[in-house]
Amino acid sequence: MNASPLETVPARFARVASQFAGRIAISAPDADWTFADLDHRSNFIAGEILNRLGQAPAPIALLMEHGAPQVAAILGALKAGKMYFVLEAAHPKERLAAVLQDSKTRLLLTDKKNSPLADYLASAPLKVLELAQNIPGGFSRTDLPEVLPTAGAWLMYTSGSTGEPKGIWENHAGIARHSDVYRDLVQLTPDDRLTLLTSCSLSASGTHLFSALLHGATLCPFSVRSQ
Numbered sequence: 001m002n003a004s005p006l007e008t009v010p011a012r013f014a015r016v017a018s019q020f021a022g023r024i025a026i027s028a029p030d031a032d033w034t035f036a037d038l039d040h041r042s043n044f045i046a047g048e049i050l051n052r053l054g055q056a057p058a059p060i061a062l063l064m065e066h067g068a069p070q071v072a073a074i075l076g077a078l079k080a081g082k083m084y085f086v087l088e089a090a091h092p093k094e095r096l097a098a099v100l101q102d103s104k105t106r107l108l109l110t111d112k113k114n115s116p117l118a119d120y121l122a123s124a125p126l127k128v129l130e131l132a133q134n135i136p137g138g139f140s141r142t143d144l145p146e147v148l149p150t151a152g153a154w155l156m157y158t159s160g161s162t163g164e165p166k167g168i169w170e171n172h173a174g175i176a177r178h179s180d181v182y183r184d185l186v187q188l189t190p191d192d193r194l195t196l197l198t199s200c201s202l203s204a205s206g207t208h209l210f211s212a213l214l215h216g217a218t219l220c221p222f223s224v225r226s227q
Helices: 009-019 035-053 068-079 093-103 115-121 172-186 205-213
Strands: 024-028 031-034 059-063 083-086 107-110 127-130 152-157 167-171 193-196 218-221
Touching: 009 035, 009 068, 009 172, 009 205, 024 035, 024 068, 031 035, 031 068, 035 068, 035 107, 035 127, 059 068, 059 093, 059 115, 068 083, 068 205, 068 218, 093 115, 093 152, 093 167, 107 115, 115 127, 152 172, 167 172, 172 205, 193 205, 205 218
Parallel strands: 024 218, 059 083, 059 107, 083 152, 107 127, 193 218
Antiparallel strands: 024 031, 152 167
């Protein structure tokens, strides 16, 4: 699928989800979702985010287990026109609190397992949204905001080994272009499967995450720590 690099993740994914609706997008111990399933679930999450934050650009924090629901939350945040970043529950609470304060995020997405930690970290004006394990399918939303290719999509924080963690962000066009380069490099096709071993808090995760979702391949999240 040849496409312009000046493209957003939601726009590219919409075409892929339409073309490969019945193919498996995510295969994991906690889910086997088709591209249509993932599209509907991420639409639902986008709607929940917009209901709480409106359409103005804003960073969204994710504190979730490594798996299909986390991937749906990432895609939902991007569909809502927000820039996402992932918190690692194993990190010190002081680091997590510092990153949340630095990002100025007002919404933290979490799941049942990480909800106690999310509540511990929450302080005004930060709100916590716990996403159910079984996110409703069949949800369609047509009033999602327009997102520019140059808009921020992904915020990553450095380890902080030389001082305070620093935020680095990538835009939609950069993610789409990087996924195209990787597709061409490994000759990726919709018949392929890509593992997602790396935590989504790390930059290395984006290669397999977005290359699969934006080119019709199957993404296979696997948590080395818990599985």
